[in-house]
Amino acid sequence: MTRPSLLFWKLFLAFWLATTLTFLVGVGVLELGRFQPNDPHVEAMLAAEDKLLQTFGVEAGGQLLAVWERPADEAIGVYNSAGQLLIGGPVTQPAYERAVVSKEGLALSIRSTHAPGNPPGRPWHQIPLIIGTLMSALFSGYMAYYLAWPLAYLKRAMSDAAQGRFETRVKPAMGKRRDEIVDLAEDCDRMANQLKGLVEAQQQLLHDISHELRSPLTRMQAAIGLLRQDAARLEMLERIERESERMDTLIEALLTLARLQGRPESIEREPVDIVELLAMIVEDAQFEAGIKGCRVHLQACPPFIACVSGELLYRCFENVIRNAVRYTRPDTTVCVSAQVNQDANRLTVQITDQGPGVDNDRLHSIFQPFERGVGDASVGFGLGLAIAARAVQMHGGHILARNEPGGGLTVEITLHSARSLHDITLA
Amino acid sequence: MIRVLLVDDDQELTDMLSQYLAREGFETTAVHTGEEGEVEALSGRYSIVVLDVMLPQRSGIEVLRRIRVVSQVPVVLLTARGDNIDRITGLELGADDYVPKPSSPGELVARLRAIMRRVQPVGQPTTEVIKTGALVLWPGRRQALWNGLELGVTSTEFSLLEELARSAGQVVSKKDLSLNALGCPLTRYDRRIDVHISSIRQKLGPRPDAKAWIQSVRGLGYLLIAE
Numbered sequence: 001m002t003r004p005s006l007l008f009w010k011l012f013l014a015f016w017l018a019t020t021l022t023f024l025v026g027v028g029v030l031e032l033g034r035f036q037p038n039d040p041h042v043e044a045m046l047a048a049e050d051k052l053l054q055t056f057g058v059e060a061g062g063q064l065l066a067v068w069e070r071p072a073d074e075a076i077g078v079y080n081s082a083g084q085l086l087i088g089g090p091v092t093q094p095a096y097e098r099a100v101v102s103k104e105g106l107a108l109s110i111r112s113t114h115a116p117g118n119p120p121g122r123p124w125h126q127i128p129l130i131i132g133t134l135m136s137a138l139f140s141g142y143m144a145y146y147l148a149w150p151l152a153y154l155k156r157a158m159s160d161a162a163q164g165r166f167e168t169r170v171k172p173a174m175g176k177r178r179d180e181i182v183d184l185a186e187d188c189d190r191m192a193n194q195l196k197g198l199v200e201a202q203q204q205l206l207h208d209i210s211h212e213l214r215s216p217l218t219r220m221q222a223a224i225g226l227l228r229q230d231a232a233r234l235e236m237l238e239r240i241e242r243e244s245e246r247m248d249t250l251i252e253a254l255l256t257l258a259r260l261q262g263r264p265e266s267i268e269r270e271p272v273d274i275v276e277l278l279a280m281i282v283e284d285a286q287f288e289a290g291i292k293g294c295r296v297h298l299q300a301c302p303p304f305i306a307c308v309s310g311e312l313l314y315r316c317f318e319n320v321i322r323n324a325v326r327y328t329r330p331d332t333t334v335c336v337s338a339q340v341n342q343d344a345n346r347l348t349v350q351i352t353d354q355g356p357g358v359d360n361d362r363l364h365s366i367f368q369p370f371e372r373g374v375g376d377a378s379v380g381f382g383l384g385l386a387i388a389a390r391a392v393q394m395h396g397g398h399i400l401a402r403n404e405p406g407g408g409l410t411v412e413i414t415l416h417s418a419r420s421l422h423d424i425t426l427a
Numbered sequence: 428m429i430r431v432l433l434v435d436d437d438q439e440l441t442d443m444l445s446q447y448l449a450r451e452g453f454e455t456t457a458v459h460t461g462e463e464g465e466v467e468a469l470s471g472r473y474s475i476v477v478l479d480v481m482l483p484q485r486s487g488i489e490v491l492r493r494i495r496v497v498s499q500v501p502v503v504l505l506t507a508r509g510d511n512i513d514r515i516t517g518l519e520l521g522a523d524d525y526v527p528k529p530s531s532p533g534e535l536v537a538r539l540r541a542i543m544r545r546v547q548p549v550g551q552p553t554t555e556v557i558k559t560g561a562l563v564l565w566p567g568r569r570q571a572l573w574n575g576l577e578l579g580v581t582s583t584e585f586s587l588l589e590e591l592a593r594s595a596g597q598v599v600s601k602k603d604l605s606l607n608a609l610g611c612p613l614t615r616y617d618r619r620i621d622v623h624i625s626s627i628r629q630k631l632g633p634r635p636d637a638k639a640w641i642q643s644v645r646g647l648g649y650l651l652i653a654e
Contacts (some may be wrong), residue, residue, distance in 0.1 A: 214507060215437055218529035222443035225532035229450050
């Protein structure tokens with residue numbers, strides 16, 4: 001912590017004022033209670049005694065003190081110059097003393113156990129006040145510091161994060177402290193971690209996109225070069241056309257992916273029978289599978305109507321099923337099964353191929369953009385499963401991949417028949 | 428016939444480039460992984476290697492590093508356009524030149540020809556010797572001796588050193604260096620010469636007075652200190 005923050009001073013002043021005022025009020029009440037009733041009383045007695053001694057002598061003074069109905073703890077005594085008590089009660093510890101010459105011409109001294117009024121210039125009454133104020137200042141300072149210093153670290157971490165430096169961590173600076181401020185520090189660290197991951201993923205994505213766009217462009221350049229060398233090589237035009245189509249497909253897939261980055265509320269929904277949708281896709285996929293000598297088998301269930309974006313879910317299932325057809329071995333069957341749970345509010349679709357499967361540590365990452373099977377640079381861009389996963393998440397569903405014990409990969413998609421948009425955003 | 432080794436994982440691209448290069452008078456062999464590329468490049472069968480930086484598994488930069496440990500065969504890198512880090516790293520590791528992807532195959536051929544001109548100077552007397560201080564150069568044999576010891580320089584570094592040694596003690600402009608040693612005109616923000624020079628400096632080591640043997644003259648060019 002470099003310099004006490006504004007918050008520190010605010011907390012410090014608040015604590016200090018509060019404790020000092022409480023202390024002062026307490027002291028004030030006590031002091032008033034002790035002095036107020038006695039002061040005028042003692043003062044009047046002393047003045048009368050003084051007058052009597054001067055005007056009428058010791059005897060008269062003695063009579064006044066004898067008839068004075070004094071409180072138990074108070075006493076006024078008149079002493080002679082030798083220190084002997086002449087009249088009144090004995091005063092061992094005089095709080096007040098006054099010299100007087102009596103009518104008889106004796107040098108006397110009136111002593112009282114209590115002072116008349118608040119005598120000026122007695123600093124020992126202020127010392128407790130000063131100590132109290134200082135103690136409360138110390139305490140307030142400590143409290144204010146205790147609350148304010150973690151915020152300085154939090155502030156620095158936040159401004160670092162705002163400037164794109166996500167490495168600053170607050171938690172280690174908190175030591176062994178355990179309270180809500182430390183929880184906040186932990187949350188702050190977690191947020192910085194998340195942001196770091198997001199930014200890195202974004203950069204990786206941009207890098208991958210530029211790489212993917214560059215490959216068809218380079219091939220186009222090469223084809224154009226060949227065409228320049230020999231204008232008769234018209235097959236190069238087909239090549240250029242093919243590359244430009246590839247780029248178009250890639251850009252469309254990227255735009256779909258970008259659309260799926262938005263909020264779930266941003267997509268248009270309509271009631272769609274997902275089982276019917278599946279049947280359509282399976283029928284389309286049969287043709288492609290037939291070329292490889294494969295089949296796509298649909299195990300359907302009763303209609304399942306949900307309020308979804310038909311277009312996005314079509315792409316989602318199409319991508320997963322075509323992927324399965326691509327990787328399944330020749331002369332095998334890709335199985336698509338749809339099941340509804342008992343309450344008829346959850347649909348589980350399983351797409352199982354009979355291909356090589358994927359390594360267990362890649363079961364999650366295959367849903368990341370540009371993640372492709374090994375040795376698979378020529379087919380697709382690795383965006384299909386990423387789009388499928390995003391589309392499912394957009395609809396509040398779940399997607400997961402697992403290897404089958406007998407070989408092959410199963411992708412399982414779970415969707416809910418959410419009644420309203422509210423349910424979807426909660427899911 | 429100039430034998431070119433193409434190392435790129437994009438098979439369609441290497442097919443087309445091979446056809447293009449064939450018509451330009453190059454004999455091309457293509458391999459698609461870094462491992463194969465390294466083995467082939469070190470086989471001694473090729474006059475020049477065209478190496479893609481973005482190779483799966485073993486990257487082009489790593490392949491170049493391994494090649495340079497044992498061989499000074501000329502290497503042209505194919506780098507992503509705008510990726511300056513790969514470029515500088517590549518040149519520092521001893522690549523002779525780079526061609527950004529995507530660019531026309533014509534550009535690649537121009538770069539290959541420029542490097543080959545340097546490596547195989549036409550009609551140059553093989554007996555010519557350039558001597559300056561402790562440096563002895565035989566341009567015909569592309570051999571350089573420094574304090575009597577073999578100086579391991581790439582062909583591009585040799586050409587730059589040769590240009591500087593011919594005018595030892597005088598400033599040679601970057602424009603002339605680019606044209607005569609690299610075989611192409613200097614472009615804006617072109618860092619190739621600076622990177623190559625810094626690599627030569629490291630190989631020459633410091634002078635007794637701790638300065639570099641090759642001095643940069645700001646705004647003018649470079650100068651090899653003559654003893």
